[in-house]
Amino acid sequence: MVKIFIDPGHGGTDPGAIGNGLQEKNVTLQIATRIRDILLAEYNNVSIRMSRTGDQTVSLTERTNAANAWGADFYLSVHINSGGGTGYEDYVYLGVGVPTTIYQKNIHEQIIKLVDFFDRGMKQANFHVLRETNMPAVLTENGFIDNANDAAKLKSSSFIENIARGHVNGIARSFGLPKKSGGTLYKVQIGAFSVKANADNLAAEAKIKGFDAYVSYKDGLYKVQIGAFANLKNAEQLAEKAEAAGFEAIIVQE
Template sequence: MVKIFIDPGHGGTDPGATGNGLQEKALTLQIALALRTILTNEYEDVSLRMSRTSDQFVSLDDRADAANSWGADYFLSIHINAGGGTGFESYVYPGVGSPTTTYQSHIHGEVLKAADFADRGKKSANFLVLRETAMPALLTENGFIDTAADANKLKTASFIQSLARGHANGLAQAFNLKKKPSDSLYKVQIGAFKVKANADSLASSAKAKGFNAIVLLKDSLYKVQIGAFSSQNNADALVTKAKNAGFDAFIVQE
């Protein structure tokens, strides 16, 4: 059993970086929750904990302490950058060797494969959550919130899902995670809303463009789906078609 501790940066009274109508604390939580869902649904023998699962403040020391007390095998801290740059970068503690740097390479590479971001490189820094955790640890910086091009990507649910998928693929490589038997479906989703009228409106737009859209209530959200397949290739093809039609489409596996 591999124990992975996922740390969505900032939260509560600490918004993190802000820009272009976005807050770092909200984006990191979105990526982390999507990552948890992927790992839970698709892989065997992996145990997960998070430093926070809602908009709450958790100190840096408490994050490291929680991972250490649990005896995590890996600590992954998710952040969004700021300062006018662009792209993705990842950090380990200075001077560490393998397996930490090997894990970094796996995750760094897979995020870049999954998400359309420039590669800013694999780096090291004396961040508290990297220094005070007793296990191999990585901190990722997923785009620049104050750069319009990066922010526009981070505003879409499909791109958040791509970032989560990249982190998941990297973790699966690093720890040789085994896939669960595939009896689930690959569902293509184009939106999720708290208000049903908004979901109904999007479903009507999709139907007008020839998609077989339905609205489902799950996890307190009205989700608009346009297809479900046993084959991921078929789902990928529908995602491409939906994106070409102007919808923010992505795959969820259930």
């Protein structure tokens, strides 16, 4: 079992950076929670602990003590930057003798692949959570909260989803986490768009006609889906219903 400790930066009385109507502590919790949920839903052989799961005040020492006491295999600290820049960067501390750069490289590559942020590079810093952890540790800075463009991106749930998925893919690659098998689902899809607004419009139309439509982002497309089933027959029935309602439905396996 690979033990991943996820640390959403700040919290409680410490909001972190603030800008454009966002507080760092809330965005880091959103990203970290999605990272946990995706890892647990889609991978085997992984267990997760978090430094906080709500808006609690947790000191830096409490965070690293918790990870060390648990014997975590990896420590991931999630932050949002500020101070007049733009884009994504991540940090490791090289003073501890634990090889960290391979984890940093994996996470960095996967995030830059999925997330539309300027690449500020892989960096090093003597931060408490990197220095005082007994395991490899990486700290990510996901955009600048005081930059209007970055902040607008951070307000989008599909953007947050991609940031989380980038972290997940980097961690999964670093530890060779096995994907859950037997999880193939037959999904009923009524459209796929490169422009999100088009997907949102179709989803809204489907909702009006009584379908439980949702938009998911995968492989560069916003896909409008109305159901997911383990059983192909059920998917076929829903697809027929959608066709009868005037939609072009296809069944995709994911």
